[in-house]
Amino acid sequence: MKRNITILLLLLSTTVFANSIRVGKGQRITSLHKAVEMAQAGDTILLQGGRYKEGNTVINKSLTLLGENNPVLDGENKYEILTVTGSGIVIKGIMFENSGYSSMNDYASISVIDASYVLIENNTIRNAYFAIHVANATTCVVQHNTISGLTKTEQTSGNGIHLWKCDDMLVKDNDVQGHRDGIYFEFVTNSVIQQNNSHNNIRYGLHFMFSNNDSYIDNTFRDNGAGVAVMYSHHVLMQGNHFVHNWGGNAYGLLLKEISDGQILQNKFDNNTVGILMESTNRINVDNNDFGSNGYAIRMAASCNENILQYNAFAGNTFDVATNGTLMLNTLRNNYWDKYDGYDMNKDGYGDVPYHPISMYSMVIEQNPNAAVLMRSFMVTLLDKAEKAIPSLTPENMFDEKPMMKRSSL
Amino acid sequence: MLKISKYVLYDILRNRVVLAYTAFLLLVSLSLFQMEENSSKAVLSLLNIVLIVVPLVSMVFSTIHWYNSYEFIELMLTQPVSRKKVLLSEFAGIGSSLVTAYLVGVGIPVVLYNFDSTGIALLLIGSLLTLVFTSIAFFASIKSRDKARGIGAALLLWFFFALIFDGLLLVILFAFSDYPLEKVIMVLSSFNPIDLGRIYLMLQMDVSALMGYTGATYKDFFGSSAGMIYTFGTLLLWMIVPLLLSLRSFSKKDL
């Protein structure tokens, strides 16, 4: 983070002393290609308003490309518009449209490859295959961009912000929609995803794999085909995010798969089919989150161990916690459960009887998915009541010893 | 026929049970909508109540009313009125008053708080279930000789459809869990009007997402217009068939 900021300051200061090249209609230079060719490292190209159809432009020296009066770079559905490689490059204030599609190459509106210290800011990208594709880069910033794809099928659509094999990156305050995955991280380390709004993407709002020591904070993931997937990573911090209405047969707010040693703090999960789906997840702290109106708040596979769920609030979920096993080696404590009907005699704010959040019926469904057809029938209600009284099928060690009586505010 | 229905209706309206039923539904619905901040959640809770209470009240009330209006029926039959007409008038009278009670008790809150396609579906299914169970109650009453037996039969039938049927379904599900049962269950559920209504409503409410693969299969069917026609057609059959059977045995019955 700190490095990020110093670099940005450095980049901005250099522009003051360098030459500026104005490109546009009625200017001495009308072609971006030409301008890039002419420019010396450290120069600034001021791209004037207008529509430029120049195929692919490669920037391989330290340039600042600034849009003035909304210039549009049009890829005519054939080309990768901008290819950026090298160090100390700024792309700012430009609209990118219609980048090409190829089933062979990952064509992008802005492709950053083998680069460092790149700032991509305040751009608008429309109708792209990949919007911003970053590969093998370090210490770059992607922020304040507005990205919208034309929702197609999973195969013919690329990702909004795609990072592969990067380190020390900041992705902040972008709005991404209509792509396959809104934000995609693979082999990205020590990076931050912050305050983005990723919504209405075909597959994941955030797709996160083999990326360790990252954090994502205060993002909103809404109405994505399958929600957010975080897989095969460790030491990830997820804080203050909002997972809303990721609804569908195979959707979830947050999928955790092969994740360990992470923190999930102060997030809100509303109206998701599954709030958090955990598979082979170990040593994760799930603290102070808010689960409301989800189908399942948490589905925890039997392969999860040593996770701690505490101080969370569960309200209005069809099922609070579901599992497919009988032995649970995870800890539940001091959560608030709206379905809890125990009492607090000594008025210490904690219920005196443990709460068993796993309903009998959810176990039945795990064993026999067809039984879902009986959901909300009178018989199921009775079964659950009976099970509450005399637990037999549900994991007996999966309970909240001291549930909170009142909901703690986030 | 309308002439007789008019008097049946008049008699029922003077009877406080229907008014109490209306008030009960109104109270429950309103308080659910008040309590739940999310009105579609309230509809879901309302669904649970509707699926239990509506069949029960329809059955018991229809049965008791049938026996209480035995004199009236006898009186009608000494007049130049056919048995078919008397029975259908009774059905129309009871059915319409119970449906009205339902539409006032549940309908008004739904219109106020959640007037969308799920709300309308809830009202439609509830009304149909009312008629279905009124019809079944008629059959049970005509078949049983005295009031006590009639009410017993009505309660048993309700118990069967509300609870036992689903228990059997669960047993089947586990006994044949190795086989693809989606279609079988879909057919089986048609044999229970409560299940059919419940599944249809749940899919309207998009709970199907919670039902995994099974849900998707059902959604494909019940979500389509063919599924809708099938559901309402089957429920109508559930109303018509017991009514026809009632007509048949009533026309042979000695009073």
Added chain:
Amino acid sequence: MIKIENVHKQFKKLKALDNINVDFNKGQVVSLIGPNGSGKTTLIKSILGLVKPDNGQILFNGISTDKDISYRNQIGYMPQIGRYPDNMKIGQVFQMIRNLRGTDHKIDEELFYRFKLDTMQDKTMKSLSGGTRQKVSAALAFLFDADVLILDEPTAGLDPIASEVLKEKIIAEKKKGKLILLTSHILSDLEELTTDVLYLQDGKVVLYNSIKELYDLTGEDKLSKAIAYVMKNGNQQQEFHYRKIANG
């Protein structure tokens, strides 16, 4: 007018009607007599269509009563125990029955007024005494000036004055040449009305004669005594038959 052919009716083990063959014609006032459970009410209910015979048929003016219910337009029926919807008022009951019969009937409200039912139109049926209910039943039976009157224990429960009123009414209707079927336990009531006697026992017709024939056969001149004679001598229809022949 009414022809009963080979009618059988069995309730479980009880034979209520056992091969009944009877004709009733205009101008007759037939008293149905017999011990309790002899099938009188079943016979009346069969004619009305309330009870469905197991086999045989009942013809009304040559048309099977099972096929066409319009014959009930020509019947006024007074049940043994009049049962009415509890919540209805007297006025409404009359209104409703008139409604059902349609408007093209001649209306005879003599009994309605003579029983002073017009003064208690707003009373509900459940608040009425047994006697008042009988008055309602009677007034309803005579309301449409029907060609056939079927009166099941008409005077039971009525006070002497009302009873007299009703008897006068029956006599008046008899004079109009209607067919009247009556049952009563009070034989003296029947005495002055009856033209014919149908004696039933165990669902069988024991005798069906005009009252004059009955007196001749039994040698009695009071109906009660004649019936007592019949009852005492039991099922001796054969003997009656011979005496009938002997007496020419």
